[in-house]
Amino acid sequence: MGGVLVYGYGNPGRQDDGLGPALVGMLERERIPGVVTDCNYQLQIEDAVAVSESDAVIFVDALSVGGEPFTFGELEPSNDITFTTHTMSPASVLALSHELYGRPPRAYLLAIRGYEWELVEGLSQAAAGNLEAAFRFIGPRIGEILAGIGRDAVTEGSAIRH
């Protein structure tokens, strides 16, 4: 597969928990060469396969505390296993990918601050603003990451528009 995998996770039926899938939806409309998108309610063990097949991965999640309007940073594999089967952290997916396939891609976490988590479809107004800010930010970062792995993100007018 190669390229950059942008993986948003969260439940769009629970307001701002859907920030990750929302950002992925915006990116999909841009159709950027070299960028593969995916989303789900949460990360799970099988995601280690797609991660291992990518040159770089950007996980996109909602953030419940701090970090307005978003935080962005590089991830290291980490074995932080939780109590249930019900979710895995991006760092643990990275660790699983590393151990299983021996090819850890560069990985980043974009965590967008959310505020409301009720049984409602759609983002809160404040979270929607944070999403816009995160989207404006992530376009150039994807370009830099693609350039770093030998792909040109801005050819033929395909770069993210702002």
Place this chain on the structure above:
Amino acid sequence: MARKITIEPVTRVEGHGKVTIHLDDSNNVAQSRLHVVEFRGFERFVQGRPYWEAPVLVQRLCGICPVSHHLAAAKAMDVIVGAGTGDGLTPTGEKMRRLMHYGQMFQSHTLHFFHLASPDLLFGIDADPAIRNVIGVVLEHKDLAVQAVLMRKFGQEIIRATAGKKIHGTGAIPGGINKNLSPEERDEFLKGADPLNADKMISWAQAAVDLFKDFHSKHKDMLDNFAVFPSNHLSLVRKDGAMDLYHGVLRAVDANGKKILNDVDYQDYYNHIGEEVKNWSYMKFPYLKSIGKKDGWYTVGPLARLNTCDFIPTPLAQKEFEIYRAYTNGKPNNMSMHMHWARLIENLHAAEMIKQLLLDKDLQGKNLVTKGKKQLEGVGLLEAPRGTLFHHYKINEQDQIVMANLIVSTTNNNEPMNRAVSHVAKSVFTGKAEITEGMMNSVEVAIRAYDPCLSCATHALGRMPLEVSLYDSKGALVDSRRK
């Protein structure tokens, strides 16, 4: 004043659970309880919405088993659109839903075994948590880990092909399904490059059962004596007594195997099952009305399903079922840790069912939806990975939902989970002055056998999943564990 030990996953939105273990001044266990804060707002939220939205709306409830809620709501809406009570769909409609359901069962059971059960079974409950986890399994048993990852991936792809997408799938609609399975999709699942094909999934599912049996032969003392208590058991079964995870009649047996709910139509479930409220838990306690609140509680899920059914209608799973039932001389199995054994037999059955369905030409049929005379009330039941799932709706003449009642699998297992925690607490906490990792994990192991869904619909960063706190007789915190 007695000391209180608290095990509490802290979440923001949906359910969260905590375990409180009350010790007396001699450090004996006086009382233990699993408290679950259940999010009940959904039943109010859905009121006023058009009935046809329900199969999609209910997926907001749970990001772990959305397919189960999707299908249970669709089954209830089948009744409302006059498509019958489970037997009125077109062959394509019903079999596509079954394929979706068994895909969900396969990926969920695989995950539970690999992620939760195998670390405890392979390394032991008292093992260093640094190795007793998924990564530890990967390091020590890489082949098993690779299999688990690809089995999950196979199940997820089945769901994607039948439900349409991973998030908020739309495959099941009132009265049927909105797509069939193309020959290309079918061939990919049947003849896909090794190992991602149905035959390999069956062989790996069989290997997982064999792995458990091998472990069991070496650790009978632990698996046969951990959290054992008599229970009633409830599940759907096919009308001829076969295991059927998608549709059937409600059957319950007592701890000795006597039928106490004899194959009743689940449209009348409320005549047979009540829900008790207790002041210390937000989650209700279902019970069989014919037995009463005190003794009418029951277990659901893999253990219950293998206790209620007469046979499993696929050959490899049936062979394993016979071995499993022979172990208890045909009597119901009340050993909590055998839930893992039962779950793996079901997983093998799910893999066999997936292949059986893929070979059925009805999946390429064009007749997808049945409609009839509209009804104002409908009940949809199925066997979700964690147990029996009830969806009950009433609508008005304007097609708006005016009542919804959901009994989820974890609610059905409320009392047995409490009993399991109580048994373990008395076993490992009695006479102890502090919490060790092994003690804490023993309680977790008892709960995890039931694979409860305590906090799943949202997951945003910032959540802390589990905490153990120990208070002295004056209420001061003297010990705390967090994971």
